[in-house]
Amino acid sequence: MTQRSASLTIALALAQLGWHVFPLSPGTKGPLANCKRCDPKTQPAHQIETCACIADGAWCHGVRAATTDPARITAWWRRAPHAVPGIAAGPSRLVLIDIDTHGEELPDNHATALLPGIDLRTELIGEAAWRDRSAFRTGRDSLNLLARLRGGRNPWPSDAAHQPLVVTTPSGGTHLWYRAPEGVTLHQALASTRRALAWKVDVKAGWSYGVAPGATTTAGTYTITSGTPASIGHMPDWLTGEVIRVASSEHRDTTPAPTRATATSxxxxxxxxxxxxxxxxxxxxxxxxxxxxxxxxxxxxxxxxxxxxxxxxxxxxxxxxxxxxxxxxxxxxxxxxxxxxxxxxxxxxxxxxxxxxxx
Structure with missing residues (x-):
């Protein structure tokens, strides 16, 4: 099977399940570039709501062009056979928990940096659970700490209703695909920001995206290790609450602002x-x-x-x-x-x- 046929097969299969697909660069994993008529630097640039380029078989506007239309998807891969299918999280009613395992030193203020927005020094979990810096090497470690803190004795339900689609990335990280909670608008919450779920853990939701399960980039294949795209479970209640806390459009940091010395009265x-x-x-x-x-x-x-x-x-x-x-x-x-x-x-x-x- 050629790369084009494999990618197209994955894209069409996921689209049939209601996953909204669009093409990514196999090298950068970013959306394929707009045509000149849709380049934001062009004035007036085409607006996605009225853009004719997509109907003509172009992929302009990145993740916002994602679709389940098999004819459009087939046309995209006919024009860009080496493209990699990406999945728009929000339109697909999905949430992607992206766990990074790249080597990176834990910040000095790890009592507050391990779980941004949570000061572990004030939690009842006890210092033994987080004080040892050497115990935290990857996003799995920080997410497990959050699970222990918020999820109780059995934070990861084993029933089918809560089973995610688990994908191992080429770099050794993990993608957990879950059904998005109902009745709330979510956006992405990156590990590099104060709204992160946990150190080295990204939340991809709303108008953010991930590489399709089973797809192959120049770095390797995103391999499904458990679960199936046709049967994706909901996040456990504790994880739903935490994702809403950091990724809801209505989220605001309620931590009192520290005062700073100034000459102003x-x-x-x-x-x-x-x-x-x-x-x-x-x-x-x-x-x-x-x-x-x-x-x-x-x-x-x-x-x-x-x-x-x-x-x-x-x-x-x-x-x-x-x-x-x-x-x-x-x-x-x-x-x-x-x-x-x-x-x-x-x-x-x-x-x-x-x-x-x-x-």
């Missing part, structure tokens, strides 16, 4: 904080209304720039504001990593031009 700092929070709230509402439209990245950059000019008047830290801006970007449909990069760089630019609040 307490009264004016409180006023500045209230003012900046009002600016962020207004920007959040406007960006959510922009979801799916052009100009979201520019609006997020402008909001972050303004926040940078005001942050010196507040008790908020840079991390607090970057996290808030990143959540706003994600809620508007911007990729999580891109949203954080925009927030970080534009906030820094704004800090070079401090603003004042008019009386």
């Amino acid at each position: 307490t009264a004016s700092a409180d006023r500045g904080t209230r003012y900046l929070l009002a600016v962020l709230n207004r920007g959040d509402t406007q960006l959510r209304e922009q979801r799916g439209k052009e100009g979201r990245k520019q609006r997020l950059a402008a909001l972050a720039y303004q926040a940078g000019g005001l942050i010196h008047l507040t008790t908020l830290t840079e991390r607090d504001v970057i996290d808030r801006l990143t959540d706003t970007g994600i809620a508007s449909g911007i990729n999580a990593k891109k949203a954080e990069n925009i927030a970080r760089s534009s906030l820094a630019n704004g800090q070079r031009r401090p603003l004042t609040i008019r009386s």
Whole structure:
């Protein structure tokens, strides 16, 4: 069987099960590039809602072009026979737990970095469960800690209703594919952000994607080791709760912001904080209304720039504001990593031009 026929067979089989498929580069595992008519740098660029390129057999707009239409999928692989099928998590009503095993040193503040958003020093699990840094080498270790902390004695149910599709990646990592919970909108939560599920564990949901189970990239094959795509279970309750905590569009970090020493009086700092929070709230509402439209990245950059000019008047830290801006970007449909990069760089630019609040 040729690479094209194998990839197409996988893509069509998964599409028949309701998995939304689109083509990826076998080398980078990223979506195949837009045509020139759909390049965001082209003005006016085609909008996906009215784009004729997809109907003509193009794969423009990346993950948002994902489909279960066998004719469209076949046309894609006829034009790009070496493409690798990718799966859009949200449209497929799936959640992918991506567990990394690459060698990487545990952060120094591992009491809070192992399970972002959870301070292990305040938990009843006891220091013996997390104090030994050498016990945490991969994402499996941190996820097992979360399971022990939140899941009780038997955190991984063995019944068929809770069985994921388990895939071993070419690098030795693990993909756990689960059914997405009903009635909640999710986005991805990357291990590199403060909203991570666990150290070296990504949550792929909403408009994020993973390589299709069984597909082969230049790095190797994503091998199914247990379960079947036709029968995917739901996450156990404890994992559902934690995924919603970090990946829900309504998620906000409720940890009180630490105060920082400034020359500003307490009264004016409180006023500045209230003012900046009002600016962020207004920007959040406007960006959510922009979801799916052009100009979201520019609006997020402008909001972050303004926040940078005001942050010196507040008790908020840079991390607090970057996290808030990143959540706003994600809620508007911007990729999580891109949203954080925009927030970080534009906030820094704004800090070079401090603003004042008019009386």
